[in-house]
Amino acid sequence: MKKEETVKLISAEGFEFVISKEAAMVSQTIRNMLTSPGGFAESQRGEVRFPEISTVILEKICQYFYWSLQFVNGKETDHFSLLLGCNFHEYLMSRR
Amino acid sequence: MSTPKKRNFQIEAFKHRVVVDPKYAEKTWKILEHAIREIYNHNASGLSFEELYRNAYNMVLHKFGDKLYTGLVTTMTMHLKEISKTIEAAQGGLFLEELNRKWEDHNKALQMIRDILMYMDRTFIPSTHKTPVHDLGLHLWRDNIIHSKKIQTRLLNTLLELVQRERTGEVINRGLMRNITKMLMDLGSSVYQEDFEKLFLEVSANFYSVESQQFIESCDCGDYLKKAERRLNEEVDRVSHYLDAKSLTKITNVVEKEMIANHMLRLVHMENSGLVKMLVDDKYEDLGRMYTLFRRVPDGLSTIRDVMTSHIRETGKQLVTDPERLKDPVDFVQRLLDEKDKHDKIISSAFNNDKTFQNGLNSAFEFFINLNPRSPEFISLFVDDKLRKGLKGVSEEDVEVVLDKVMMLFRYLQEKDVFEKYYKQHLAKRLLSGKTVSDDAERSLIVKLKTECGYQFTSKLEGMFTDMKTSHDTMQGFYASQGGETTADTPTLAVQVLTTGSWPTQSSSTCNLPAEIMGVCEKFRAYYLGTHTGRRLSWQTNMGSADLKATFGKAQKHELNVSTYQMCVLMLFNNADRLSYKEIEQATEIPSSDLKRCLQSLACVKGRNVLRKEPMSKDIGENDAFYFNDKFTSKFYKVKIGTVVAQKESEPEKLETRQRVEEDRKPQIEAAIVRIMKSRRVLDHNNIVAEVTKQLQSRFLPNPVVIKKRIESLIEREFLERDKVDRKTYRYLA
Numbered sequence: 027m028k029k030e031e032t033v034k035l036i037s038a039e040g041f042e043f044v045i046s047k048e049a050a051m052v053s054q055t056i057r058n059m060l061t062s063p064g065g066f067a068e069s070q071r072g073e074v075r076f077p078e079i080s081t082v083i084l085e086k087i088c089q090y091f092y093w094s095l096q097f098v099n100g101k102e103t104d105h106f107s108l109l110l111g112c113n114f115h116e117y118l119m120s121r122r
Numbered sequence: 123m124s125t126p127k128k129r130n131f132q133i134e135a136f137k138h139r140v141v142v143d144p145k146y147a148e149k150t151w152k153i154l155e156h157a158i159r160e161i162y163n164h165n166a167s168g169l170s171f172e173e174l175y176r177n178a179y180n181m182v183l184h185k186f187g188d189k190l191y192t193g194l195v196t197t198m199t200m201h202l203k204e205i206s207k208t209i210e211a212a213q214g215g216l217f218l219e220e221l222n223r224k225w226e227d228h229n230k231a232l233q234m235i236r237d238i239l240m241y242m243d244r245t246f247i248p249s250t251h252k253t254p255v256h257d258l259g260l261h262l263w264r265d266n267i268i269h270s271k272k273i274q275t276r277l278l279n280t281l282l283e284l285v286q287r288e289r290t291g292e293v294i295n296r297g298l299m300r301n302i303t304k305m306l307m308d309l310g311s312s313v314y315q316e317d318f319e320k321l322f323l324e325v326s327a328n329f330y331s332v333e334s335q336q337f338i339e340s341c342d343c344g345d346y347l348k349k350a351e352r353r354l355n356e357e358v359d360r361v362s363h364y365l366d367a368k369s370l371t372k373i374t375n376v377v378e379k380e381m382i383a384n385h386m387l388r389l390v391h392m393e394n395s396g397l398v399k400m401l402v403d404d405k406y407e408d409l410g411r412m413y414t415l416f417r418r419v420p421d422g423l424s425t426i427r428d429v430m431t432s433h434i435r436e437t438g439k440q441l442v443t444d445p446e447r448l449k450d451p452v453d454f455v456q457r458l459l460d461e462k463d464k465h466d467k468i469i470s471s472a473f474n475n476d477k478t479f480q481n482g483l484n485s486a487f488e489f490f491i492n493l494n495p496r497s498p499e500f501i502s503l504f505v506d507d508k509l510r511k512g513l514k515g516v517s518e519e520d521v522e523v524v525l526d527k528v529m530m531l532f533r534y535l536q537e538k539d540v541f542e543k544y545y546k547q548h549l550a551k552r553l554l555s556g557k558t559v560s561d562d563a564e565r566s567l568i569v570k571l572k573t574e575c576g577y578q579f580t581s582k583l584e585g586m587f588t589d590m591k592t593s594h595d596t597m598q599g600f601y602a603s604q605g606g607e608t609t610a611d612t613p614t615l616a617v618q619v620l621t622t623g624s625w626p627t628q629s630s631s632t633c634n635l636p637a638e639i640m641g642v643c644e645k646f647r648a649y650y651l652g653t654h655t656g657r658r659l660s661w662q663t664n665m666g667s668a669d670l671k672a673t674f675g676k677a678q679k680h681e682l683n684v685s686t687y688q689m690c691v692l693m694l695f696n697n698a699d700r701l702s703y704k705e706i707e708q709a710t711e712i713p714s715s716d717l718k719r720c721l722q723s724l725a726c727v728k729g730r731n732v733l734r735k736e737p738m739s740k741d742i743g744e745n746d747a748f749y750f751n752d753k754f755t756s757k758f759y760k761v762k763i764g765t766v767v768a769q770k771e772s773e774p775e776k777l778e779t780r781q782r783v784e785e786d787r788k789p790q791i792e793a794a795i796v797r798i799m800k801s802r803r804v805l806d807h808n809n810i811v812a813e814v815t816k817q818l819q820s821r822f823l824p825n826p827v828v829i830k831k832r833i834e835s836l837i838e839r840e841f842l843e844r845d846k847v848d849r850k851t852y853r854y855l856a
Binding site for chain 2: 054075
């Protein structure tokens with residue numbers, strides 16, 4: 027996978043997950059981070075740091091992204107909230 | 123959701139960090155405020171979206187949404203105030219560009235701010251019914267930039283000036299204009315309307331009011347319309363390039379009103395270039411332009427239509443009442459057709475085939491054709507001319523075209539029964555003299571008349587055709603019964619048996635037929651009455667024709683085609699070389715007026731003078747003497763000696779026909795009255811007149827006085843009675 031097609035998600039502990047942009051953009055918030063005009067640090071470096079998300083949870087989140095990409099086709103389900111608690115869902119999945 | 127296995131499963135609430143720091147909100151907001159400033163300064167690259175988003179998220183989550191929102195409003199307002207200063211400082215032409223650039227910056231910044239404040243936008247704002255971030259940004263821009271004292275009027279004036287410059291032919295930066303007007307539209311349609319459109323329309327109205335006044339003083343109608351059209355197109359173009367599409371109707375209305383509606387009458391009536399002149403000169407392009415422009419304004423088309431209609435009426439009236447024109451009926455009708463063609467073409471090519479215009483044209487024709495009481499006669503004569511010779515060698519389709527045109531004129535006639543009268547006469551002459559060019563054309567016209575006026579109208583005409591056909595069969599039968607007895611010496615007879623009533627009745631004035639002919643005639647009479655018992659035959663010698671073989675001086679043989687009367691006269695010369703007028707009259711018993719005409723055509727027409735007259739003069743006198751003209755020569759073998767054919771009627775004939783028409787109308791009017799009264803039982807006078815007129819108008823326009831007379835006659839004959847109380851009301855007596 028080309029570097030431009032990936033994004034690096036970094037957990038609170040500094041653990042790095044490199045996943046495809048497409049999967050990451052399942053989250054509307056990450057999509058905003060990467061596409062907002064004006065060039066925030068994230069879109070320039072191609073990485074997002076989550077100082078408040080632990081490695082374990084971020085891993086689950088990344089799994090969810092791929093799962094969602096494959097099965098949900100962009101539609102949100104409640105599974106994620108069940109899995110991780112509403113908070114992260116709110117945080118990451120908020121829509122315009 | 124269907125979860126079959128329901129477990130007591132509780133999700134623990136996410137444990138927030140308990141905010142202990144009392145300055146937490148203040149600190150977090152400082153970070154965000156700083157970020158907003160950096161965003162406006164194009165310095166966002168150092169900022170972490172995640173951090174900002176998380177901070178805003180946490181602020182809202184920790185019930186500091188209000189602080190966040192008010193902070194945003196204050197910060198943005200402050201920035202916009204600064205921006206407004208730099209825009210104000212921009213000099214002259216740079217003003218708009220600066221405004222545009224700052225607007226783009228603001229939009230971009232606004233987008234970024236909205237993105238990082240997404241969580242607030244999504245949760246806090248709807249629940250507190252505040253303005254969403256994007257709209258807030260636009261409102262603040264509107265209030266602080268567009269409505270700032272130093273910018274508001276300057277912006278408006280700059281825009282209007284640019285439009286004005288473009289109108290006077292300069293090229294302006296349309297892209298910039300488009301961006302600015304787009305900005306005004308983005309800020310809300312009311313901003314666009316209040317801050318630009320309203321005054322734009324006012325200024326435009328003034329501009330076009332002044333300009334149209336100048337144009338109308340200096341241009342002719344065609345040029346003016348061209349200019350107006352161009353202006354209109356320019357405005358349409360302008361709207362499509364840099365104004366709101368909703369402005370289109372507004373600005374075109376302004377142009378239409380100022381340039382067209384306000385000067386409509388003056389344009390139409392412009393001396394030497396107005397509508398009438400265009401119509402006369404067939405200026406299709408100018409007329410088309412006038413039509414499309416005038417169509418845009420109220421009453422525009424009716425103005426054109428009225429002027430056109432009255433123009434056609436006027437010219438038509440001149441045409442039909444010009445005594446010069448009355449001399450040649452064929453030319454007269456041809457001119458009517460030409461006039462119709464001309465205007466049809468104008469309507470189809472310039473007036474979009476507008477139905478109302480066609481109706482106007484039709485009503486105008488109806489009006490003036492009926493101004494001349496001889497129109498029905500002339501139209502029939504025109505047909506006669508066409509069917510005699512005019513259509514020779516013309517293709518079937520062209521014949522149809524001519525006939526259709528004739529039918530169109532016929533439709534305009536009010537006195538269709540008069541036409542029928544004349545048509546019958548002319549048709550009779552054509553049929554009897556065998557002069558008709560095309561049987562198909564004749565029948566086609568009859569069919570057309572039938573579809574137009576119904577069976578009754580043409581039944582007699584069709585009867586005439588049937589007579590011709592049966593006569594043909596009868597003659598074949600006759601000769602077959604004679605068994606080939608005819609030799610070269612006995613004359614060949616062709617009889618047409620005409621049903622009384624179907625054919626125009628003419629005062630039957632029989633003459634003495636030559637003995638040779640009498641013989642054959644009697645044979646025929648015997649044959650005919652033998653096969654058809656109970657009938658009566660009388661000879662209509664005034665309608666027949668004959669072919670004579672004659673030998674002249676130097677053994678020159680000719681075949682002479684003459685009328686029956688002429689034949690009778692010429693046959694006399696078989697036994698005499700000289701005959702006086704009196705002798706001829708005595709021998710033939712032809713009525714004197716007919717005899718004079720017939721002798722005139724035998725003796726006085728050069729090239730056809732088979733008789734010689736003494737004394738030589740143009741007119742026939744009672745004391746003239748006639749000689750067989752030995753010296754007659756002609757380069758043709760067949761010589762046609764025509765009595766004057768279907769000419770238009772002389773004054774007394776005209777009166778006679780008129781009288782006959784009036785007579786024929788009486789029973790029709792009576793029939794109509796009885797029909798109406800039978801169904802209505804009781805009706806007052808005015809209504810009867812109206813109903814009768816309506817019923818009969820497809821044939822003629824009955825005169826109310828005549829209707830009254832007919833009613834009186836019907837009362838006398840006890841079909842009707844007057845009401846005893848109301849004398850104006852009639853009752854039907856069954």
